[in-house]
Amino acid sequence: MGDEMTRRQVRGDLTRTEILALLGAAGPLGRAEIAHRLGLGAATVTEHTRRLLAEGFLRELPPRTSGTGRPRVPLQLVPDAAHVLGVRIAVDHLAGVVVGLDGQIVDEFRLPLRIADAPVPLLVETLLREIDARRHTTPVRGIGVAVPGMTDPESGVVRLSGIMGWRELPLGRELARRLPVPVLVDNDLRASTTAELLFGMGRERDDFLVLGIGDGLGLGVVLGRSVQCGADGSSGEFGHLPVDPAGPRCTCGNRGCLQALAGQSALVEQARRAGVSGLGEGLPGLVGAAERGEPAVLAILAEAGALLGRCVAGVVNVLAVKAVKVIGEGHVLWPFLGPSFEAAAAAGVIEPLRDPEITVAPWRDIEHARGAACLLLARGSSELKRFSSVD
Ligand SMILES: [Zn+2]
Structure with missing residues (x-):
C-alpha cells in the first residue's frame, strides 16, 4: 500500500x-x-x-x-523558477553543472579533486561553496550526485565502487545531514539514463537502453518510462555479464566477465600483451594506436565490438527493447568498435526485433553531471518546492 x-x-x-x-x-x-x-x-x-x-x-x-x-x-x-546542481564524481576530478527546470545547462565547472579518501568533507565543502555563490541569483533547490559504482538511489548508499575504493558508503545520508537542500545520489549511468528519459530518447520512446562505455560497462534500462533500479538499486551491471568461465579475472572476483574481456583496461592490457608500444596510460593511448592503424589494436577493438554487440543483442531479445544509445568516455573508440558491434547486434537479434536502432552521440563527462541534476527534476516539482524557503 x-x-x-x-x-x-x-x-x-x-x-x-x-x-x-x-x-x-x-x-x-x-x-x-x-x-x-x-x-x-x-x-x-x-x-x-x-x-x-x-x-x-x-x-x-x-x-x-x-x-x-x-x-x-x-x-x-519559467525555467529560472528553480535551479538544481548536479555533480559527477570521477577519480581525479569533480564535474558539475547547474540546470534550469527545462534541463538546460546554465553553468558548469570542473574541479581537480581526488575525493576518494575524504568524500563527505570534500563534497560538502565544494557543494556549500557552489550553493553560496548562487544565493543572490537563482538559488539552488537541490543537488544530484552521480557516482561511478553500484548505488542504491533510495538510501543513497554506494554499495560498491571499485574505482573509488568505496564499499557500503552512506553518501546520501551524510550529505543530506550537512547540506541545506535535498540531495539524491545514484549511479552515474542511471543518472544519465534519467536525463535521456526526460530530455532525450524518452521524448520519442517509452522503452530504451543506454550503453555506457567507460572505466566499466553499464546498461541503463528504461521500461514503460521507468528507469529500472532493481530491488536494491544494483541493476545495470552489464560489465559483469559472465561470458567466458576460463577468461581473465574480473574486478568483481569472478572470471571472464564482459568487462574483463572488453572493458577499457582489458583492451589496453590485450594491446600491451600483443606487443603494441607507445600505449601510455589508458584510453588516449589506445585511441592513438587505433588511429595509427596498428593492426593488433584494430583486431582487438573489432573483437571487443563484436562481443559487446552480441551481449546487447541478448538483452534486446530478452526485453524486446529496440533502441540503444551509446554514451560514456569510451565513445571515442566507437569508430573502431562500432562496425563489428552493429554487425554482431544485427546478427544476434531475433527476427521480430530486427534492426535495433543504435545511436552514438558526442559525449563529455558533464553529461553525467547533468544526469545527476535530472535525478532531482525527475522527482518533480514537489521535491523542489518543499525546500524553496531555504534561500
Ligand atoms: Zn565481474
Missing part, C-alpha cells in the same frame, strides 16, 4: 516534469496541445498544470483565438 502510494506520487511528479520538459523544448503550448503531445487526458493536464502554476514553475500568456474555437491560453515555462 505504502509502496503503491509512493509509486503513484513519483509517477505524478514525473508527469509534471514531463510537462516542464515539453514546454522547455517546444515553447509555450495550450493545455490541449500538451495533452495531445504527451498522450495524457485533459483532466490530468489541467490538474498538473494547476499545481505547476501555483508553484510558480509555469505562467499563463494572454489568450489567443484561432478560428471559431475557444480562446487558447498558452502556458510558458
Whole structure:
C-alpha cells in the first residue's frame, strides 16, 4: 500500500516534469496541445498544470483565438523558477553543472579533486561553496550526485565502487545531514539514463537502453518510462555479464566477465600483451594506436565490438527493447568498435526485433553531471518546492 502510494506520487511528479520538459523544448503550448503531445487526458493536464502554476514553475500568456474555437491560453515555462546542481564524481576530478527546470545547462565547472579518501568533507565543502555563490541569483533547490559504482538511489548508499575504493558508503545520508537542500545520489549511468528519459530518447520512446562505455560497462534500462533500479538499486551491471568461465579475472572476483574481456583496461592490457608500444596510460593511448592503424589494436577493438554487440543483442531479445544509445568516455573508440558491434547486434537479434536502432552521440563527462541534476527534476516539482524557503 505504502509502496503503491509512493509509486503513484513519483509517477505524478514525473508527469509534471514531463510537462516542464515539453514546454522547455517546444515553447509555450495550450493545455490541449500538451495533452495531445504527451498522450495524457485533459483532466490530468489541467490538474498538473494547476499545481505547476501555483508553484510558480509555469505562467499563463494572454489568450489567443484561432478560428471559431475557444480562446487558447498558452502556458510558458519559467525555467529560472528553480535551479538544481548536479555533480559527477570521477577519480581525479569533480564535474558539475547547474540546470534550469527545462534541463538546460546554465553553468558548469570542473574541479581537480581526488575525493576518494575524504568524500563527505570534500563534497560538502565544494557543494556549500557552489550553493553560496548562487544565493543572490537563482538559488539552488537541490543537488544530484552521480557516482561511478553500484548505488542504491533510495538510501543513497554506494554499495560498491571499485574505482573509488568505496564499499557500503552512506553518501546520501551524510550529505543530506550537512547540506541545506535535498540531495539524491545514484549511479552515474542511471543518472544519465534519467536525463535521456526526460530530455532525450524518452521524448520519442517509452522503452530504451543506454550503453555506457567507460572505466566499466553499464546498461541503463528504461521500461514503460521507468528507469529500472532493481530491488536494491544494483541493476545495470552489464560489465559483469559472465561470458567466458576460463577468461581473465574480473574486478568483481569472478572470471571472464564482459568487462574483463572488453572493458577499457582489458583492451589496453590485450594491446600491451600483443606487443603494441607507445600505449601510455589508458584510453588516449589506445585511441592513438587505433588511429595509427596498428593492426593488433584494430583486431582487438573489432573483437571487443563484436562481443559487446552480441551481449546487447541478448538483452534486446530478452526485453524486446529496440533502441540503444551509446554514451560514456569510451565513445571515442566507437569508430573502431562500432562496425563489428552493429554487425554482431544485427546478427544476434531475433527476427521480430530486427534492426535495433543504435545511436552514438558526442559525449563529455558533464553529461553525467547533468544526469545527476535530472535525478532531482525527475522527482518533480514537489521535491523542489518543499525546500524553496531555504534561500
Ligand atoms: Zn565481474
